[in-house]
Amino acid sequence: MPNIVLSRIDERLVHGQVGVQWVGFVDANIVIVVNDDVAQDTIQQNLMEMVLADGIAIRFWTVQKTIDTIHKASDRQRILLVCRSPKDFRQLVAAGVPISQINVGNMHYVEGKKQIAKTVSVDAEDIAELEQLKALGVKCTLQGVPTESATDLFTLI
Numbered sequence: 001m002p003n004i005v006l007s008r009i010d011e012r013l014v015h016g017q018v019g020v021q022w023v024g025f026v027d028a029n030i031v032i033v034v035n036d037d038v039a040q041d042t043i044q045q046n047l048m049e050m051v052l053a054d055g056i057a058i059r060f061w062t063v064q065k066t067i068d069t070i071h072k073a074s075d076r077q078r079i080l081l082v083c084r085s086p087k088d089f090r091q092l093v094a095a096g097v098p099i100s101q102i103n104v105g106n107m108h109y110v111e112g113k114k115q116i117a118k119t120v121s122v123d124a125e126d127i128a129e130l131e132q133l134k135a136l137g138v139k140c141t142l143q144g145v146p147t148e149s150a151t152d153l154f155t156l157i
Contacts, residue, residue, distance in 0.1 A: 006080045
């Protein structure tokens, strides 16, 4: 079974908070960015690679490649999974990727979304996906950085 030390929703994917604070806090040695678009975009990949300290590996996989490949990970790989949306995580969990908790860090406000926390806004589709994750037994907590307290996301929607 893959050693997933953190699963995080963050629309920015890998940036300072994820690449420095969260990687260090959970002692991850590999970051897997799960995003169909970024898996094909070397410019975005290069920018994200620059954030990570030497010795931290990074992979850019589609949702399907993650489903097909993650079970091959060795125990010594301490994996931080990051996706942009609840939908991506719901697809992973529904396909058998062992995720029991998701850290929700950043979902941008755009027209049609309701802001439920300083850095998290959701629309009806996000809520439906989060509810499906809950039904699959996944705990979702809101926590921007490791020094903040975690809040049960479902108390906010």
